[in-house]
Amino acid sequence: MTLAYAGANNPPPPPPPANGSVILNGQLTFGAQWSTINTKVVGVGGDVVIQGQAAGNALEAVTFDDTHLTSTQDSESTNIGSEVNAGVSYVNGSVGISGQATCNSTDVSTDPNVTDVKSNQICNAQDPGSAVNATVHNIGGDVSIASSATANSFTEDTNALSSPTVVHQFNTSSVFSTNNANISSVGGSVAVTSSAVGNNSQVVHYSTGP
Numbered sequence: 001m002t003l004a005y006a007g008a009n010n011p012p013p014p015p016p017p018a019n020g021s022v023i024l025n026g027q028l029t030f031g032a033q034w035s036t037i038n039t040k041v042v043g044v045g046g047d048v049v050i051q052g053q054a055a056g057n058a059l060e061a062v063t064f065d066d067t068h069l070t071s072t073q074d075s076e077s078t079n080i081g082s083e084v085n086a087g088v089s090y091v092n093g094s095v096g097i098s099g100q101a102t103c104n105s106t107d108v109s110t111d112p113n114v115t116d117v118k119s120n121q122i123c124n125a126q127d128p129g130s131a132v133n134a135t136v137h138n139i140g141g142d143v144s145i146a147s148s149a150t151a152n153s154f155t156e157d158t159n160a161l162s163s164p165t166v167v168h169q170f171n172t173s174s175v176f177s178t179n180n181a182n183i184s185s186v187g188g189s190v191a192v193t194s195s196a197v198g199n200n201s202q203v204v205h206y207s208t209g210p
């Protein structure tokens with residue numbers, strides 16, 4: 001004879017729900033995302049800031065408790081582009097001109113005991129591209145002109161005691177950045193930069209525990 005015990009064949013109970021913030025993110029983009037700025041600025045007493053940005057998928061998660069994040073970003077866009085055309089002159093302060101194009105972007109900032117992140121980024125766009133064309137002259141302060149294009153970008157900043165992080169980045173797109181700058185008569189410093197990046201991950205984990 002065999003003894004039958006009630007509940008012997010029942011499945012185990014489900015695990016208790018995770019404490020803190022549970023974030024489930026799923027983003028899928030088609031079509032085109034495009035930003036264009038055409039501007040002329042003459043005679044300004046203070047500073048001048050000109051910014052253009054285009055993005056397929058973007059996530060920013062900021063928490064102050066235990067965080068469990070599962071994120072998938074898939075960009076199937078035809079084009080992701082930022083174009084900035086700027087003419088700036090006779091400015092007493094500083095001038096900042098920038099263009100940025102990103103296929104997928106995830107930024108996680110937490111201050112808990114546990115930060116558990118699983119991020120999956122797929123860029124199948126034709127091209128994230130940024131182009132800046134700037135003519136700048138007679139500036140009293142500093143001049144900064146920047147162009148950047150990135151397929152997949154992931155950043156995490158946490159002081160959690162436990163921080164398991166899994167990041168997967170997959171890019172099939174073409175990435176380009178162009179910066180054409182004509183600069184003259186500047187009283188301060190000048191910085192001109194251009195960058196094109198396929199996949200980029202940065203994780204800063206500083207624990208305040210023993």
